[in-house]
Amino acid sequence: MNIWEIFVNYYDYFLRGTRTTILISLITVFFGFLLGCLIALLRLSKNRLLRGFAGIYITVLRGTPLLVQLYIVYYQLDFIPFPKTTVLDVALDRALPCAIALSMNSAAYVAEVIRAGIQAVDIGQTEAARSLGMTGGQTMLRIILPQAIKNILPAIGNEFVTMIKETSVIQYLGVSDLMYNNGIAASGTYNPLPCYYISGIIYLILNLVAGKGVSIFERRLKRSDR
Amino acid sequence: MTDNGVLIETKGLKKNFGELEVLKGIDVQIKKGEVVVVIGPSGSGKSTFLRCLNRLEEPTGGSVIFEGQDICAAGVDLNALRQKMGMVFQQFNLFNHLTILENITIGPMLVKKESQAEAEQTAMRLLGRIGLADKAKEYPSRLSGGQKQRIAIVRALAMGPDVMLFDEPTSALDPEMVGEVLSVMQDLAEEGRTMVVVTHEMGFAQKVASRVLFMDEGQILEEGTPDQIFNHPRSPRTKDFLSKVLDVI
Ligand SMILES: Nc1ncnc2c1ncn2[C@@H]1O[C@H](COP(=O)(O)OP(=O)(O)O)[C@@H](O)[C@H]1O
Ligand SMILES: [Mg+2]
Numbered sequence: 001m002n003i004w005e006i007f008v009n010y011y012d013y014f015l016r017g018t019r020t021t022i023l024i025s026l027i028t029v030f031f032g033f034l035l036g037c038l039i040a041l042l043r044l045s046k047n048r049l050l051r052g053f054a055g056i057y058i059t060v061l062r063g064t065p066l067l068v069q070l071y072i073v074y075y076q077l078d079f080i081p082f083p084k085t086t087v088l089d090v091a092l093d094r095a096l097p098c099a100i101a102l103s104m105n106s107a108a109y110v111a112e113v114i115r116a117g118i119q120a121v122d123i124g125q126t127e128a129a130r131s132l133g134m135t136g137g138q139t140m141l142r143i144i145l146p147q148a149i150k151n152i153l154p155a156i157g158n159e160f161v162t163m164i165k166e167t168s169v170i171q172y173l174g175v176s177d178l179m180y181n182n183g184i185a186a187s188g189t190y191n192p193l194p195c196y197y198i199s200g201i202i203y204l205i206l207n208l209v210a211g212k213g214v215s216i217f218e219r220r221l222k223r224s225d226r
Numbered sequence: 227m228t229d230n231g232v233l234i235e236t237k238g239l240k241k242n243f244g245e246l247e248v249l250k251g252i253d254v255q256i257k258k259g260e261v262v263v264v265i266g267p268s269g270s271g272k273s274t275f276l277r278c279l280n281r282l283e284e285p286t287g288g289s290v291i292f293e294g295q296d297i298c299a300a301g302v303d304l305n306a307l308r309q310k311m312g313m314v315f316q317q318f319n320l321f322n323h324l325t326i327l328e329n330i331t332i333g334p335m336l337v338k339k340e341s342q343a344e345a346e347q348t349a350m351r352l353l354g355r356i357g358l359a360d361k362a363k364e365y366p367s368r369l370s371g372g373q374k375q376r377i378a379i380v381r382a383l384a385m386g387p388d389v390m391l392f393d394e395p396t397s398a399l400d401p402e403m404v405g406e407v408l409s410v411m412q413d414l415a416e417e418g419r420t421m422v423v424v425t426h427e428m429g430f431a432q433k434v435a436s437r438v439l440f441m442d443e444g445q446i447l448e449e450g451t452p453d454q455i456f457n458h459p460r461s462p463r464t465k466d467f468l469s470k471v472l473d474v475i
Contacts, residue, residue, distance in 0.1 A: 127315065131308055132332075132337060133306065133337040135305055142336065
């Protein structure tokens with residue numbers, strides 16, 4: 001079978017796999033962002049213990065392979081009775097630990113981006129706000145974050161685009177994402193090479209679309225940059 | 227405020243940065259309505275002194291009493307005290323993401339809970355005074371340095387402070403813009419506002435100061451009226467410093 005015949009025969013697998021990859025990516029982006037904000041807050045907190053914890057979290061999650069983290073989370077959380085149901089062809093008892101691991105990993109990168117974005121705002125802005133009598137919270141919400149967000153959002157956008165590719169590790173836990181279905185097509189046809197081309201092209205398209213989305217978003221931001 | 231009209235008093239004020247002793251025990255009284263100008267060589271601790279007055283720097287020792295309250299005492303409402311001490315920075319520090327009007331109203335609205343209408347009315351009146359009412363809707367990036375600094379002064383004034391602290395307000399300005407800022411400050415002085423001004427503008431000090439402090443190596447080495455300091459300095463260090471800065475002018 002040539003590449004076209006393989007796609008015609010197996011497109012159902014590729015498309016379902018793509019759907020799972022997109023879903024897992026969106027979930028990761030969402031929870032990774034929330035958790036990332038929390039870690040960034042801890043990282044910037046006055047409490048040395050919290051700061052230290054966030055620092056260790058970031059170092060560890062960025063310093064070890066995602067695949068290792070995935071297995072550790074999967075086996076570490078095996079005491080949790082995840083539902084054994086299947087949603088959109090995805091087995092939840094496998095997909096949920098994956099989503100947790102991916103979100104935890106994404107959060108470490110997001111946290112660093114947020115911290116860097118906040119610290120890039122001139123300290124003079126804080127001093128001016130505090131000298132007017134604003135509280136630390138008011139200063140952060142009304143003065144620092146609105147300025148930091150313009151450094152943060154584009155970098156986070158890139159983080160998310162990268163995440164789409166990273167999700168491919170979840171095939172190893174048997175979550176039927178694009179690479180998992182790629183494997184089915186490859187062994188079914190005894191012809192893996194065209195399958196990898198197809199998957200490669202799909203990942204590329206996903207990335208280009210997501211990247212385009214991010215840059216449109218960025219342009220919007222710039223336009224409102226007064 | 228205490229009966230003798232003292233607004234701010236520092237007693238043995240000390241500040242270290244690690245091993246470095248930047249303030250070595252400063253005793254100063256600033257009375258209501260006084261314009262106190264602080265001069266001295268670069269690195270002598272002038273900014274640190276000023277920043278200790280509203281606790282932007284945490285004093286290492288001694289005390290700062292503002293309107294009868296020790297600003298370092300436990301449980302003191304620092305934010306309430308700070309709104310009564312306007313501060314103007316060398317680098318202006320206008321809020322870049324806010325319009326000029328918003329820069330001026332955000333303090334009164336957030337901190338003093340003024341209504342927007344009320345805060346904007348005050349802001350427009352103050353902007354009118356410095357001839358920049360037409361800039362209300364502009365963003366800081368569109369203004370010249372001199373305009374930014376005048377706005378920064380107005381931003382502090384909008385809080386209705388009892389004292390204004392200036393840290394080298396004209397040092398980051400192109401020479402042709404120094405005058406417009408100094409003239410606003412002179413107006414404030416003539417209104418009887420209490421001001422503490424760190425500056426290298428000796429002309430301003432001579433004309434406007436009620437008292438001049440000469441600071442060197444973390445200590446007040448000499449203080450007196452402008453006439454005493456500029457025309458009859460006692461300490462050789464003061465003489466030396468003045469000969470250098472007055473030479474340049
Ligand atoms: N945050 C800081 N950390 C460490 N050293 C500082 C800090 N701020 C000021 N200093 C040091 O304190 C001394 C006095 O500084 P400063 O008060 O800015 O002097 P001035 O305003 O008279 O030029 C300088 O030697 C300066 O390097
Ligand atoms: Mg200074």
